[in-house]
Amino acid sequence: MNTNRKSWWGAPRTITNAIENRKIxxxxxxxxxxxxxxxxxxxxxxxxxxxxxxxxxxxxxxxxxxxxxxxxxxxxxxxxxxxxxxxxxxxxxxxxxxxxxxxxxxxxxxxxxxxxxxxxxxxxxxxxxxxxxxxxxxxxxxxxxxxxxxxxxxxxxxxxxxxxxxxxxxxxxxxxxxxxxxxxxxxxxxxxxxxxxxxxxPFELNSAVLERYGLFTMIVLGESLAGIIEHMSEEHTHIADYGHFIIALACIIGTWMIYYTLMDERTVTAHRYWPISLFRGIHRFLIACLILQSFFISQTLESGETVYYHGLVIVTALMLCALLALAVPKLYNVDPLPTYQFKWIAASIVIILLLALAPVFIGLFITDLLLLGIGVWTWADNQ
Structure with a gap:
């Protein structure tokens, strides 16, 4: 009787009883x-x-x-x-x-x-x-x-x-x-x-865990989309509003493209545990930056004030830095990002930071071009 009840309720799986190709x-x-x-x-x-x-x-x-x-x-x-x-x-x-x-x-x-x-x-x-x-x-x-x-x-x-x-x-x-x-x-x-x-x-993050991080990132990007769509449902009196909306939307699309191009099918392994923990910590920082990016995008679209645009520039640059920190080190990457891709993305980060000096929506438009360009280029290069 006790055995049946125990099997009906269940017990935690032991750490050595790994599930091969586990699905979420x-x-x-x-x-x-x-x-x-x-x-x-x-x-x-x-x-x-x-x-x-x-x-x-x-x-x-x-x-x-x-x-x-x-x-x-x-x-x-x-x-x-x-x-x-x-x-x-x-x-x-x-x-x-x-x-x-x-x-x-x-x-x-x-x-x-x-x-x-x-x-x-x-x-x-x-x-x-x-x-x-x-x-x-x-x-x-x-x-x-x-x-x-x-x-x-x-x-x-x-x-x-x-x-x-x-x-x-x-x-x-x-x-x-x-x-x-x-x-x-x-x-x-x-x-x-x-x-x-x-x-x-093995010291690794399996595909299911990496997919959970990707899904959480998708949730954050969904909040970004919801914020700008909600704003446009209330404020759409001028053609310029739709222009600003498209620019904000392109920023989210560019961010999505870069993240999933760099993180898709990434294999994370190490010889010790702390690099795996470090990878998770950097990913945590990346997701926080994406939440802040969501906030600054919606506020920039709503007010057009420089302070929100500057915040958007900074967190976008930090987001790209975090992605480089996830994709480049051989410490935990089986296939690190090639050096030439690292240099181009690093140069784009510098340009984005300099765009803080530009007028708000002009700077955001150029930032969009950089993000979309990086996303398309890295995707095509990985095919």
Whole structure:
């Protein structure tokens, strides 16, 4: 009776039980949908809090939410099974993230208690899941036990900040806990090296994980499209508005083309764990830049003000730098970007930065030509 119940509920897959040519499940796709609303909330709140505090808040909240997304992506990839247990906890995590997202406006306004409590519940879900993997696979404790201890310390600081009367001190404790959460895996690279080498696990990001990053990027680009289309549905009185709309649309298309040309079918392997962790960290920075690009595109289209255009130029250049950092190093790339492509993209970054001196929509038009040119050229060169 107990055996049947256990098989009906299921157990986490051990880290050595890798699934060859794993495909993204419908459950994973559904779990990503909640981040559509979160990204939209970031853009909307940045519009209302366009100041230094607003940008710091954006980065803090983005790192919190993306850390949850990363941990669940890795859990699905390393331990996920097609069983009721996996479905129930994944759906519970979706609900927890959705509830946490409702406190985003409060966090931008400097009120953190609701966000802290909701996020902690969300985080305890996958901490429990990882704890159960250690119980099911004792050898996995090499990496899981330090991970959980570090997260418990971070949670103690995070929840404890609720009772700190000084707002500045509370904000400092929140940032300190965040740094613990986002740095734990990289700091534990030595443990991963020992476990992976002992158990003969390859140091790589498989195609399913890379596809999840690509899908998240698609969500962000969708928010960019939604922002400019929403603006045009309200403001389309002059022919110039449609011209500006096309220019903004071309910027998004160029970004899409470059990302998927450079990242499509990329093979990421290394001889140690920290380069794999570094690749994920750079990708996290890239996605943050894309969210900011979405914000600046919509604001530039809406107002035409120089400050938003300058922001767009900077984050577009940073996005291209991040793509180069993902595609060039032999540290984790089986097929690094050729040197001549690197030089052309690097030169384009310099030109884009110089275009900050140009009039807004002229500069944006030339930026579009560069982005589309890079995208078409790299695509044709890879055929």
């Amino acid at each position: 499940s419908w459950l994973e796709l559904f779990s990503d949908l909640v981040y559509v609303v979160i990204i939209h909330s970031f853009v909307e709140n940045l519009s209302e809090h366009f100041n230094l505090f607003g940008f710091v808040t954006f980065w803090v909240l983005f790192l919190f939410f993306f850390n949850t997304w990363t941990n669940m992506v890795l859990y699905f990839d390393l331990h996920g099974e097609n069983n009721l247990r996996n479905v129930c906890f994944a759906l519970l995590q979706i609900v927890a993230v959705a509830v946490t997202a409702t406190f985003t406006p409060d966090a931008f306004a400097g009120h953190y208690t609701g966000f802290i409590l909701a996020y902690s519940f969300n985080q305890l879900i996958y901490m429990y899941l990882y704890f159960r993997t250690m119980i099911a696979d004792p050898l996995h404790a090499t990496t899981t036990r330090p991970f959980l201890i570090s997260y418990l310390i971070g949670e103690a600081i995070f929840i404890g900040s609720i009772w700190v009367p000084n707002l500045a001190v509370q904000q400092g404790l929140i940032v300190a806990s965040l740094l613990i959460f986002v740095s734990t895996v990289m700091a534990e690279s030595g443990n991963f090296d020992r476990e992976f080498k002992t158990r003969q696990i």
